[in-house]
Amino acid sequence: MAKLTEKIGYGMGDMASSMFWKIFSYYLPIFYSDIFNLPLTHTATLMFVTRVWDAVSDPMMGAICDRTNTRWGKYRPYLLWFSLPFAISGVLLFTTPDYAEQGRLVYAYITYILMMTVYTCINVPYASMLGVMTSDSYEKTVFSSYRMFFAYGGSFIALYSWEPLCKFFSAHKLFFLTVKGQTGAWQGAMMVIATVCFLLFIGSFLFTREHVKEAKAGKLMNDFRFLVRNFPWWMITCTALCTNLFNTVRGATVAYYFKYYIGDSNMVDMGFVSFLFYAGVFLAIGEVCNMIGVVCAMPLSKRLGKKTTFIVSAVVMSVFSIMFFYLPLSNGGFIGMLLLQVLISIFTGVVSPLVWSMYADVADYSYYKHGTASTALIFSSGSMAQKFGGAIAGSAVLLLFSAFGLQPNSVSQTPNAILGMKLAMSYIPAAVSLLTVGLMMLYPLTTERIETFKNSES
Template structure:
């Protein structure tokens, strides 16, 4: 029986919360650390890489913990209640700039960002795993996933639309502009963090766990070893892991470079007509709306040609048009062309993400059928792990490349031609490379619609026998 729409909306609110933080951290944190907090490009790059790699390693651990959680609310859902407030607090601390020495500030940055990523894992791994237990129907999971991604992009749009205005609103008009900007960014995160905590609490209130996977033999060390061996031998999981890393490289590089691109290549005086200015926030927000359109298209298209072929075509379009983006000039006509490209690229990318999450649920079923016990949390933690790896390398790559191209982080700097070329590459050819890798990997993904249907039928019989 199909779940109520209110539950699908409730499930979507969880990723709305996550995506608000994820997009702000992906798109603005490199800029914050280098231009507001005051770290060097090299130190900021290493910080983003180390903290996110730690976070990626912690994801499977959280998956194992969630798989072994028992409560009156289920295995995964209670973490939405327990971690919602710490999630908000950690985000606020990350965007807090203490007035300390450089070395002390660097330590603070490591401590708060490690805390943020650990808390992010503690709530998002269980949240993602819920897709495997809210329903056992593959098509219904795609619908749940589409609601999830629609609200995720809605949250991203909201965050990107309000974050810069909030920073400006809360930046006091004082003589010390550096301190004023730091205060403004912290206050903006207080607002965003409060919204995110409330959304996760609503997600907890509106959702339920219905599917009980086949129980692991025990909660001891042998069971953990068995789960890890099952994961290591899961071929489709390895393929989706690579796909997720490639897709996040595409998104994190393109999104994370945008603030630099608009500051130093587009500038502040590129009018679209009348008094309309193409700002970074507007550009990214337009992309989130287009992402939402793509999510709406994901279900009907995938029902016609299958999840795998839909993913391949959508990601190929994103990659090819990203290359076209390289040739756009910083003129009025060029800016309009960038808007059009942003809409189409983002709509195509939006199609892929609900499909990827639904495919993870299929992989969890494949693992349960093959190995005889469920490890849904561990399977879904790999998706979060892949996000962290892709985001870590993407964010670090942005800063390393900017440093190699001689990018000047001082406020009034005029960038040289080499630095501008690097910014254009970061918005085009490098994201396109991530798309190409994702397409190649999905092309060899073995779980087509027929295979998924067979797995679902066999699992239904096994679960009925175990009741």
């Protein structure tokens, strides 16, 4: 049985990763279009190209990790080595240089590729640690749940504080900012987030340990050959891609949705409490409810099985997403939006740890089937799927907005532009969620089957 400190330490790692990832997914598109002043089509291309490179680099990093051997283990030392580059790259990403448009575009490509490469170098080995911290399938779900609970906690902190931090740095022109105004405010906000992430990664390194000793990695081409023959891997990878597609389509739309459709100065009156309704509150509430879902994932998956829990959650997410389309711009409509955000986020939180726990099962299946120790290669494909989903979703949302005629920084938007934003918050993610149901129905690894493999091995 793993120590509580190890579970907390493992959670701290994804708390750091998720703080950056959610800011990138939800605020980077509007940063590039409205602060960095790049056209929507250029921003869409930038986000797709850089994320594709980032996704392709994940298996490369996985293969490197599988062949790393240090006194700290295979995967854990990367948390120490790349924590500072991770923080610095994030600040550079949200820095706006005083260049012409073409120069800014080149700078954006360089800093985004740099950030995503460093993210890969720390996140792939971090995710792979799940496969060597315990050999017990249920305890892997426990570790994964701690991971996602802390991840959503970090996301809540980052998303809830992002706009207040930007307002603070906009009002206080501090000496260490390279630029002033809104551009300097976004840079300052990222400096705060980056510092917190650096400390969390150091804490994760100090509190975790690798307990399971893997067999020496085999030939790289054999590992890839076994991977592409692994049917459960294909199903869970496609499912992971769609899951992140669902989250990113909705998340990347929220900042635009509030700025150009709802507004950022509406008050919500719930009778017993009133509060300002803006994008950060909407997203932060979702992160808290994700944490509730993560807590529910363990008992639900233990009772129903991982596969059934996943399918039920995805169906519910689809139904509630469709309902979002029909809510009016009124106090009752805003309360309805919050209620649906709560429900969708709870079931999103249920699904999230199951994906990574299933990847751990796929790694076990690969070992029992082929006798190969390619844990990081398998887990890197999860990160790859996550990033492909983000690449497709982030660029598709911007291209959709461009096609529907959205004009960045325009006071009023056309009915078509409003329709595009409403679809991106409702019917489009609903369709993606239904696709995950079909994929998960084909996923063959039940808890019973994994136990059968283990028993036959022993």
